[in-house]
Amino acid sequence: MNLKNNATRYKHARCLPFALALAALFVCLSFGKSFAVEMKDYPVVKLQSLDKTTARTGTFEANVGSTVKFGSLFIKVQACRKTPPIGQPESAAFLQVWEVNKDEEAEWTFSGWMFASSPGLSSMDHPVYDVWVLDCQKKKGTLTKEMKKELKSGEGEISDEAVPAQPDIKAEPAENEKEKAAE
Numbered sequence: 001m002n003l004k005n006n007a008t009r010y011k012h013a014r015c016l017p018f019a020l021a022l023a024a025l026f027v028c029l030s031f032g033k034s035f036a037v038e039m040k041d042y043p044v045v046k047l048q049s050l051d052k053t054t055a056r057t058g059t060f061e062a063n064v065g066s067t068v069k070f071g072s073l074f075i076k077v078q079a080c081r082k083t084p085p086i087g088q089p090e091s092a093a094f095l096q097v098w099e100v101n102k103d104e105e106a107e108w109t110f111s112g113w114m115f116a117s118s119p120g121l122s123s124m125d126h127p128v129y130d131v132w133v134l135d136c137q138k139k140k141g142t143l144t145k146e147m148k149k150e151l152k153s154g155e156g157e158i159s160d161e162a163v164p165a166q167p168d169i170k171a172e173p174a175e176n177e178k179e180k181a182a183e
Contacts (some may be wrong), residue, residue, distance in 0.1 A: 039081035042136035045093045048077065050130040058151050061140045066134050067163045069155050072099050073109065073129050074163060091116040091136040095174040097124055106167040 020089035042064075049058045049070040062068045062076075068075040078094040097110040108130075119132040 025172045028128070037084055038088070039092070040093055042080045042082050042091075042138060044137040044140050045077050045080040046134040046137055046142065047077075047095075048091075048132055048134050049073070049075075052128055052130065056150065058155060059134070059143060060151075060156055061143055063140075066157050067160070069158050069162075070100065070131070071129055071155075072102065072153075073126075073131070075131060076163075076166070080133075082136040089117065093133045093136065095131070095133075096166070097131060099126070100164050104164075106164060108167050111163055 008171060016119060045062055045064065047060045047062065047068065049060070050056070051071055058070050060068045060070070060076050062075075062077050063159070065082055068077070076096040080091070081092045082091045083089060090166050092113050092115045094113050095110065096108075098106050105147050109126050109129075112122050114131075114133045115121050116122070116133045116135060124131050
């Protein structure tokens, strides 16, 4: 009798992980949509930048679709989204960043989403400058006089006429071209 009870228990114990996985899948499918938070588009992004060589910082407010200049960097704001106030706070902006060197050649530095709550998640990798998102806003006007004093002449949001051409998008070289270049 004792052997039969142990065999039955072992049979049920083997089914337990499968049953738990099935229950977890059911819970995720049932409640998954209630956890998804819809982000809302905002017209203004608030950015912070750092010149690592001089420790100079700059805080900018820029309209979506406009371009900001900091040092030799140009930052084009393509989108800014934010979660509703009742949810987990998160702001994200889609930025395109390029640098124009002394020879007037443009080179891409970053293109993608940056998240205010996790700046390291999708960060710009540049030896001199750092840029990160602080917030998405309904309107401009939150910069203090001290923040505005940090900027050099010609920095901040610039007119479309003053924006230099963006770099060309180059296709990745084929494997055999990479091998030839290595030789």
